[in-house]
Amino acid sequence: MIGSGKEGWLGPRTALLMVGRALRTRTLWLCLPLALLMAAAILGVVRPVYRSDVVLLYRPPPGATIVSQTEGDSSRQLAARLKEMLFTRGRLTGLLKDLNLYHERVTRTGLSDAIEEIRKHLKFDSSGGETFRISFEDESPQQAQTVAARTADILLDVHRQWRLQDVVNAQHFFDVQKRVAEDALREREAELGKFVGQHPEMALALGNGPMTPGAQLRAVSAESRLSAPDASVFSLEARATRLREHGSELPKPEKPSAGEVATAPLDPTLQAEREAAEVDLVAARRDLAQKQKQFTSAYPDVRQANEAVMAARERLRKIDDAMAAAKKGAALPPSADLSLPRPTDANPAPDAATRRRLAALSKQIAQARARALERDPKRLAELGTQLAELDRRASEARDRLAVLQSKQFQASLQATLDLQDKTGELVVVDPAFLPARAERRGRVKMGALGAGAALALVFGLSLAVVFFDDRLRAELDFARLGLPPLLAEVPRESRRGRGSGSARRRLARRTS
């Protein structure tokens, strides 16, 4: 309302009025064509830009799903890594020097500035799928094509080297881990074997695992460590000993010759050797069984494990021979090597019937010992706990080894593929082309930006003119400049003497 003079000049209505006034100023309409002409001139000066693209396809290798995660994840990670690798200063410096790019800029402002410049024109786009696009923009179409092609080559080389290095590192890592796991497993199984050797009656608790036969066979050697010897146990063990030594429970009458010395007691060293050999044999058998579950018999690991079982068996046989010879009183030759298998076996293996009887006797011995232990429940509980602990640790070591063997196999497979150059994960599907037409988008964008900037500049100028102009035009200015209220706004005399339409409308508002 005229004359109120209470309206703050910073209100939205005032701002709108100021904008409207700025749009009506002569400054705007005089400067606008000039600004647009300037934008057009800039557009004419801008040189055309050519762009060349290379499209790369990421093709997962045959074992990719085994080695890595899902394909989507791997391609996204690959895109990020490829981009980082491509935009490193070292690689861009090499590219600049190889192709002699931005020579003027390099000599004038230095290499860093040229690297920033090439980063502006080189683009790496990943659509989220398995294709990547490298594009380069330059004022020369040949240069654009050359740089795009060279960049793709660099990327392929870098990717190949990176994969090889990764595979080698992974293989080495799994090798080391496998050796550690094997040592750990060997140690655990030795502990378990030793325990079962000392307590063969506990072997039954392990079930029908590969430990059972060896443990039963060692029941005899544990007789001295029984805390509560039982007569039946001794009787059974004596029968078993005779059976093993003579193939019959009844001892054969032996007539010692005049020069023959009496049968010597068992050598403790040989006994310990035998126990160790049994443990090794058990471990080798377990290893073989594990590998046979995973691989075929032709696999090198399986063959190696089989040879280890044979060697352990041979060693056990040698020790048995040595013990038999010691019992007979024959001294071993000092040069005898227990670790090497003998070409011929002097003591023939027991026949099938004897082995069955021996197994039955061992089982009876174990049951008898178990019965003896049942009389001492506390001791039984202790042994059971100890056995479970040892068995659990051995199982864990076996599981870990199995996992590592699997990983090692995968790494080995990957390495084989890489060495045979059959990976081909990153291939060029669309090589760099020679652009025939300049990029229109860039020019249109430039023109639009220039026109927009010119418009904004001119409008800002007219707004500033309006803002700083203190000439009185309307009631708004009185409030804005802190002047006394406007009493009346007298319009210009119209030609027809009736006043203009806007003046009449204003008057109608004022008088209403």
Add this chain to the structure above:
Amino acid sequence: MTDGRAAVGTDTNPNWPGAAPLAVGLERTRVAMPVEIDPRAAILRNPLSARAASFRVLRHRLAERGDPKVILVTSALDGEGKTTCALNLALALAESGRHRVLLLEANTRRPALASLLGFAPPACFLEQLTQRRTDPARSWKVAQLPTHDLDVLAAQARSEPRAPMHGPTLIAALASLRAAYDYTVVDTSSIITGLDVPVAEDAADGLVLTARTRQTRGRDLKIALGRVGVARVLGVALIDG
């Protein structure tokens, strides 16, 4: 004193309908209006125009602001529509026929009222004012417009500069005229370039400032406001063209 060309009659004791007899002596001389009226006299030239209506709005606004009886019309600088505003405001006040209205030209620098209305004043107001210093009982010789019941005390233009008006005499004159008229509209010189406003200000009830659209600057108006009593300023009339 009457001009044979412009004066058409003299009334020494006028009686407005329903009005008390005048205490001050007036010699009213009816003057003839020219055929071609100056475009600045919007109410005379085209009383139905928007421009004429806007002066009626001004009259209405002044009535809202205490209905001042003696109104001083001035501006910050010359050429900002003082005479136009004063004439049209006086015509707007007089056109109802119920009020006695005097348009007084107290502009020693550039008097223009007589030329705007196209008549020669019976006596120059400034000279009458000088004479009243020695003879305060002297009658005022005023010109009466024929179309509107409006009296005019105009000054005559002179080539040589005039001395400033005598303040006490002007105050006394306005006081006596206040008794004779319901409204007195005083057209003075500009505040920044003239010397009349500070003299006449004390005798007026309020000041109306005029400003020219897209010409008068806010800073000039502020300077002018700094030289007069801001409390007496009733507002601004913004005149386009």
